Amino acid sequence: MPIDTARIEAAVADILSAIGEDVARPGLSSTPRRVAEAYADFFSGLDVDPVEPLRDRVELRPDERGELVLVRGLDFRSMCEHHLLPFLGTAHIAYVPRDGAVGLGAIARVLETLASRPQLQERLGEEVAQALETGLGAAGVLVVLEAVHGCVSARGVRQVRSSTVTVASRGTLADPAQRACVLALVGSPAGAPA
Secondary structure, eight states, X not given: OOOOHHHHHHHHHHHHHHTTOOXXXXXXXXXHHHHHHHHHHHTTTTTXXXXXXXXXXEEOOGGGOOSOEEEEEEEEEEEETTTOOEEEEXXXXXXXXXXXXXXXXXXXXXXXXXXXXXXXXXXXHHHHHHHHHHHHOOSEEEEEEEEEEHHHHSSTTOXXXXXXXXXXXXXXXXXXHHHHHHHHHHHSXXXXXX
C-alpha cells in the first residue's frame, strides 16, 4: 500500500492546530507537506521485501567460501514506533557464507529497507539477521546495532549521551566463542590486526 501523503499532511495540520499554532502562518504553511515527504522517506521500507537485494548472489565453491564476511560502520536511521521519533546509529553485520556471497551494498540495502519502517532497535537487528540467514542461506549471522534514540535524548529522561547496543545472532555465530571473536573484530580499529 503506497504512503498516503495527503492524509499525513492533513494529520500534521491537525496536530499543529491542536497545539495552538496557526497552520497558515509563515514558517508553518509548508510544514505539513514537508513532514509528509519526510514520512514517505522514513517509511519507504514498508511493503518492500528485504531479501530482494540478496537474490543477486554469487555461488561459491568450497575453496572460495572463507570463514567470515564482516561489514562494519553502516550508518542507519529509523523511527521508533513508540513516539515516532528517530533513532540513529551504526550497524556491524557479519555472516559466514555457506554456498553463496552477495555484493556488500546488498547488506546495506537490507538494513536500509528494514530500518525504513516503524521499528524497535531490538526487532530491527533480529529482522536483519533473519533476512541474511534466509536470503543467503548463511551458516551464521551476527548483527550489532548501536543507536541514539530521540525518545530518550529529546524527551522524558533526556539522556543525550546515552546509546543502546543490541546483538542478534544466528547459526554458527550464535556460539558464544564465535560471537566473541566477531565482537572483537567489530571493536578493533580499522586496519589493526585483531
